[in-house]
Amino acid sequence: MTAILRAESRQLTRSSIVLTGLLGLLLAFVLAVFPGFAEEAELIEEAFPPVLLGLLGIEEIHTIEGFVGGYVFSIVWLLFAGIYFAYVSAGMIVDDIRTRRMDLLLSTPVSRESVVLQKVAALWVPLVALHVGLFAVLYVGIQVISETLDPATLVLAHLLTVPYLLVCAGIGIVLSVVLERVETAQAAAPALVFVLWLVDGLTHMDQDFEWIGAITPSRYFDPGAILVHEEYAFTDAGVLLAAFLVLLAIAIVVFVRRDI
Template sequence: MATTALLRLESRGYFRSSLVLVALFAIVGVFLFAAFPGFADEAELIEEAFPPFLAGLLGFEALHTIEGFVSGYVYPLLWIVFAGIYVAYLSAGTVVRDVRERRMDLTLSYPISRESVVLQKVAALWVPLVVLNVGLIAVVFAGVTVLGESIDPVALAMVHLLSIPYLLVCAGIGIVLSVTLDRIETAQVSALGLVFVLWLVEGLSEMDPDYEWLGVVAPSRYYDPSAILVHGEYAYADAGILLIAFLALLAVAIVIFTRRDL
């Protein structure tokens, strides 16, 4: 087996499902952008009507602007939740599926280390990362253009660039569960649920200063589309924290898998 054969094989398997999710983004985006004119006219009333928990969870700011609307509605739903869950779900099914279906024995019969197996399976996630980023950028630009609005392309690019560490952490959560658990469905559902619960924890922690510390463990705390699009603030330090968290999760996954009895 060539050094990168597993990477190429895994990469090909993600392309179609990633396109399906982009299509879902486009469908949901149609409904979201169609609602913008109404939101822009009643932005103040809408912001007051939403509970503080939900407003904080979605990051509502300046809903009367296209930047505030996109960062408060489009990205929390389509990107932080859907894309994060999707990447975690994919990652959680990688190793455990091969082990469960006895393909891992064949893979390891070639001159390839267990460390390389984990690294190549995670590296193969470049396909959904690229496809989803390009797809959502296209959806957002199309929606903004149809509405007759404009959005800063540099800020939009930074929203996606700084989201990569967040998505990598979601992948890291999935790969740890994939090398730990014995059932495919259990690993994937656990990864899906954990990413979603962490997002909820971050929103709940903002309601009460006494519990704000709980949000420290939530990767969504370190990625704020509103800060980028509305305020032009690029939190490189937060992105660095997420990258360190991803590398730590990856290291844990490698240690567990290399010591695991298959």
């Protein structure tokens, strides 16, 4: 039974392509300004308020590794893509319930567990679209501006965003089965992802509060470390995957028990 997966995948195709296009454009622009930016990087680094540097996890911004890790991954993947995954997942269940599509869907021989799993599985579409599209833009763009970045490291950096994005989706799907209104769920999930990202950045700067950041998903994904220092935190990725599975399990348990 993969009818739901097929239908959901088809539905996500358009928004995934549009988002990939937009973020690809943004990437191309940012890469285009990098050569000029690198020349004055020291000045910029000094002029940047430390808060902002810390928030984005910027280090060695004059190198392409630092630039891609600090700018591109922090903003494009952690923030924008994370928000998109949270937003899309937040609509998956509650929207079907509100529009009564769920009535018809659940009148067919499909279990509620399967409904949630197939809907979440459809996120392969934006995952693949964004990664393939943005990797291509980044790889080609770096060649065009005559810089070099180890493609293997870049691939790994891309792969390690997946657990993070899944956690964002997990936040969305839990809110989608708990909340009663589409608008609320689709506002709350992206807002939560943004706040968690902010909390991570802010607490990172203050030793006394750093422990609070341990509950934020972005704490377990450090693109700067991957690209600049070639440190691959597989344990952290495991933590994120575990968190995603827990969120998914919560969503399924709640959805199985609730009235629709």
